[in-house]
Amino acid sequence: MKLTLISPRLAIQKGDFLGSGVPYWPIELATLAAYARERGDTVSLIDLFGNAPGRLSDAGDHYLQGEPISCHLGEDRFKEAEAFILYAISYMSHQELLDITARLKQAFPLIPVAILENSQSVTAYSLPRASADYFNAGADLLICGEPYFNWDAIKEQFAGTGSGPAPANVMARGSALLPERLTVKDLHYPVPAWDLVNLPGYWALPYSHGPKTPKFLPILTSRGCPYPCDFCVVPETNNRRWRGNKPEEVVDEMLALRDRFGVRDFQIEDLNPTVQHQRWEKICELLIEREAGIRFYFVSGTKAETLHIDKIPLFAAAGCRYISISPESGSAGLMSRIGKCFDYQHGIELISACRANRIRTQACLLVGHPAETETDLEASDRYLSQMLKAGLDEVAVFIVAAFAGSRVHARGDISLADRKAFISFSPKGRGDYKTIENRRKRLVRTFFIGKLEHGADLWLQGWRAVIGAPETKMENLPRRMAFIYWLVLKSLLTGKLCRNS
Ligand code: SF4
Structure with missing residues (x-):
């Protein structure tokens, strides 16, 4: 066909x-x-x-x-x-x-x-x-x-x-039946057809999802996620089923891509890659055994507790350079409303261990959950300070938005002043957007003040951002902003910022 x-x-x-x-x-x-x-x-x-x-x-x-x-x-x-x-x-x-x-x-x-x-x-x-x-x-x-x-x-x-x-x-069309999402155990997924995609187009951009390196490829080593977070669409789109590719297949895919496209940096885009910790430990062992000479970055977040602290040196030796974790909130009460628990002490120990092994860490926090109170925000602020003391490299603060498929969306408990407004993790159509944006600013402020109090990190991050050698996602940001504003300026100057056609 x-x-x-x-x-x-x-x-x-x-x-x-x-x-x-x-x-x-x-x-x-x-x-x-x-x-x-x-x-x-x-x-x-x-x-x-x-x-x-x-x-x-x-x-x-x-x-x-x-x-x-x-x-x-x-x-x-x-x-x-x-x-x-x-x-x-x-x-x-x-x-x-x-x-x-x-x-x-x-x-x-x-x-x-x-x-x-x-x-x-x-x-x-x-x-x-x-x-x-x-x-x-x-x-x-x-x-x-x-x-x-x-x-x-x-x-x-x-x-x-x-x-x-x-x-x-x-x-x-015309069917009232809701579809059933099918999953296949032990399916062998082919290597994506990257030969059909304009790889130089992505590589030439001065930024990427993870820390930008000259040549890189995204990779999925597993699919799905077993957790039920109420702000997330994944429980519905995956029926809370997680399935991981075999360690040998993951390593084969990385090596095939390395040899075919000359790529040594892999951004792991799984929803939750380390659900079975033994699987990724085996992947690390194989990468070392086969002298892969590659680096990998958990850029889409993983459940911190599924990474064992004593295995962090193994991850570092295999090429791990970046791990994003998702505490979401410093409040255990709010986490139970969201539907996911988080081991706060483990999170701190993981960040310390990554720091000791030169793996950069990101923590994702959210604000604006419909059940969030000022007390919950205080708890997130305090936990962020603790993570900074442990050596956290960056924070990402998302504003909860009603993405279609999440329980938050189904319940309709986020009030929208503008129903047609663009949906993103900065949902400006929310009636309470200004209040929530101030909560985000508060956490971002805590981050920058904390970083300035804990050594020269922030200055080094700024330097790496300027020279285009980012080790964290936030070091991509200045070049991303400059690139987009340059495109806007260039289009205005040439009269080519046309209405969408
Ligand atoms: S937010 Fe992350 S952990 Fe929670 S359901 Fe979505 S993918 Fe899973």
Whole structure:
């Protein structure tokens, strides 16, 4: 079957660098491309962001980074496609995804348009919750969760859209049935088809999701997460099922990518990579045994308690350079409302051990949970100070937003002054946004004051940010801001900051 796979442009909220604009790669789409190709399908992949990250369009309250779909509609891979699969990479790109859907349907009314859920990201969303939007825009099918288990049945649905019942994990237009997300134990996932993606486009950017290195690749070593956090979409998009690739397969993939693309830095994008601590310990042993000579970074966070303190030297020896953990809140009471516990003492010991082994650490905290009180905020502030004393390198403070698929969204307990406002981790449409933003500022202030009190770290981080050798995510930020403002300025000067087309 001839398939054209599309990943949308990146949406960046204007005036915000903390809650949107992170350049995530289309990992699941590239994995599907490889999977389909292995089964004989002819696959094209168009990554609208990665193809042209230096192009910016004005979309009202946000910018769209990348090239518009209109650049491609006249190409043979569109005219000859038997199905389009559009990747719902992020909730922040929702309007762009709807626009692309409508354009495809208008240009190719007889070709099925399927939307693929991104089940492996906390910034994505549950497609059934947005089904009306998609079907109104012209989508034919929503593929929910992973498409690998019954790929042939999904393709049959493409071939005869509308005839016969849709597979269990597919929602078809007009169907009231909620899809079931299927997971496959011990599935061997192919190496993503990175040959179809413009890697130099990502490498040339002066920033990335994790600490930016000249050449790097993202990698998924596991899928899913067993925890039930109520602000997160993942419990719904993965049914709280976690599944990890075998250590040998993970190492084989890294070495294959190293040898094929000359990449030695890997950003681990798993939702929760170390759920089985023995698995990653084995991966580390294999990396050492096979003299891999690579470095890896847990950039999407992992559950701190699943990392054993006495194994941190092993991780460092295998190439680990960065670990992000998610205490979320310093208040055990609020954590129990969220649905996840956190071992605060273990968090401190882990940060100290990482510090001693030259592994950089990030702690993710949230503010603005509907149940959060001033007392909870005080507790987060205190815990942040303790982490700084232990050697924490950076903090990320997110504002809870109602992402479709989270329980917070389903309960409707975040009041929105502006329902149409851009959704991000700086949700300016919240009625209480100013109050919550002040809470974030308070924690950020605590971080900077604490860093200044504990040695020369902050100065060194500033220096590394300036020279473009970041070891933490926040060291990416000055160059990211400069890059985006340069694009805006350049577009204004040349009159090319066009309205979204
Ligand atoms: S630990 Fe919580 S926030 Fe993180 S992926 Fe799992 S459910 Fe989401």
